Amino acid sequence: MKYQIDNFKISPKDFDNLESIIKSRFKLDDFKYKILHKSIDARDKSNVNLIFRLMIETNKKINNKNLTIYEEDNFNLPYPKYSYNDRPVIVGFGPAGMFSGLYLARCGAKPIIIERGGKVEDRKKDILEFIKNKKLNINSNIQFGEGGAGTFSDGKLTTSVKSKLNKFILNEFVKHGAKDDILYDHMPHIGTDYLELIVKNIREEIISLGGEFYFNHQFIDFDKDDYLNLTIKNLNNNDCFKIKTNHLLLCIGHSARDTIKKLYDKKLKMTQKSFSMGVRIEHKKNDIDYSQYGEFSKYLPSAYYKLSTHKDDRGIYTFCMCPGGYVMASQSEENTILVNGMSNNKRDGENSNSAILVDVKPEDYDKGNELDGIYYQEYYEKLAFNLSKDYRAPANLVKEFLNDEVAKDLRSINTTYPHGLFFTDLGKCLPNFVINGIKNGIIGFDRKLKGFNNPDAILIGIESRSSSPVRILRNDERISNIDGIYPVGEGCGYAGGIMSAAIDGLRTALTIVGCEYKE
Ligand SMILES: Cc1cc2nc3c(=O)[nH]c(=O)nc-3n(C[C@H](O)[C@H](O)[C@H](O)COP(=O)(O)OP(=O)(O)OC[C@H]3O[C@@H](n4cnc5c(N)ncnc54)[C@H](O)[C@@H]3O)c2cc1C
DSSP: OEEEEEEEEEOGGGGGGHHHHHHHHTTOSSEEEEEEEEEEEOSSTTSOEEEEEEEEEESSOOOOTTEEEOOOOOOOOOOOOOOOSSOOEEEOOSHHHHHHHHHHHHTTOOOEEEESSOOHHHHHHHHHHHHHHOOOOTTSSSSSSTTOTTTTSOOBOOOSOOOTHHHHHHHHHHHTTOOGGGGTBSSOBOOHHHHHHHHHHHHHHHHHTTOEEEETEEEEEEEESSSEEEEEEETTTOOEEEEEESOEEEOOOTTOHHHHHHHHHTTOOEEEOOEEEEEEEEEEHHHHHHHHHGGGGGGSOOOOOOOEEEETTEEEEEEEEETTOEEEEOOSSTTOOOEEEEOOTTOOSSEEEEEEEEEEOHHHHOSSOTTHHHHHHHHHHHHHHHHHSSSOEEEEEHHHHHTTOOOSSOOSOOOOOTTOEEEOOGGGSSOHHHHHHHHHHHHHHHHHSTTTTOTTOEEEEEEOOSSOSEEEOOOTTSOOSSTTEEEOTTTTTSOSSHHHHHHHHHHHHHHHHTOOOOO
């Protein structure tokens, strides 16, 4: 018999002995078990617990008030045959492109994938070159290249989208190389070190099914007759060639500003949308861990937090928290500054960081053009660069920032940002309402997470691309105003993170092959 036990509590100290604790609590001899869900209850810092949902298989009868009969979740997707005469073309191999590509390949569509950046292994070299020598490859960097923007990230897999596809995607990540704890952790994350391998394995499966990849190739234009005629530029030699298709999936991410501007010129309908701007904050990892878990922190993984507040009708919130992580120079355009965060699977770096972001609404930037949000981001990213003119990021420490002063140097916390910091008034590279929002956020968050306003914590600017400032419109069949063009994922305004972009990619592929499934 297979049972499901909910709310099974143990002390974090005992995690390595979970099997023997199950055995003694239920007085079992012969049994198998599986963790279905694991979370941490740290509401009372003097009594932190791990909370499990477990499947236990045994012939013995178990008596427990939290027990039900376990029902296997056998959700899987069907793979109807791709029945069109053309091959679909996917532009961009981030999460949206990977999951639409994988699914369409399994349906026999032999997708053609165009990616302006390098293969993940070459891309890594390009990123290291930028870190070491400040030489940015504008097509192969933290934003662009195989795996998309999230490859060099913390790989957090949380999303507010409720769908059975979540589980499907997590299972695929595991099949392609992720650790299986992402299937049950309340806050699953993969880590950069594993993401590289997973991305490569997904590429290999697509190729094995007849898919074709063009790395270092950029989609630059199109015209339309019976087909869409795409112009593809080989970035190695600048030669161009054409591909015909009736299914163009635009999985381009939010940093492909040149492509979005081109699509706007080609009359693809789009609208402005809200996004956010702010800074990264770096604390010592041990301080955050202690603040979250007290004395239990030594038995638990690096602590995560997610904080939010409201002021003057604007949301202020922490975003993309990277426990034990690094602040990354994340630009895709020269002479701009843009930060984000990443961590390895173990999350064992010295610092923890997160963004503190403030809502930016169309009324803040609207000058009558759909692309005004992009121009607004570009303006501030350039301002941030022009303060140091050498990729040192504008920065301040919390104490001075809250007192409208400028710190002279770092104090008790070292930075992980690779190009060094330039201490300045952050108001020189962010709008006033963002600066005020960050101040309110720091003070408010400290009430929820003691030590958040550590005077020595480092604020590093600027974080401006948490989501796309435009949405390319699409109908219920997911097609734009130009037949055959499918706007997908974050860049087109339909996702905000790895999971939601992957879900959007998958749903688009499901729509194309006419696959229906029950949520
Ligand atoms: C440093 C960093 C850390 C992050 N951490 C997390 C995290 O922990 N968890 C999370 O959920 N999200 C995280 N994100 C956000 C997440 O990466 C994105 O939400 C997600 O990658 C969006 O997926 P996408 O497929 O829509 O677009 P992208 O991943 O941006 O992929 C778009 C791809 O299209 C390619 N492309 C663009 N234009 C063209 C063109 N014209 N021709 C050919 N190719 C083109 C680009 O090279 C790119 O590879 C992070 C982002 C960054 C930058």
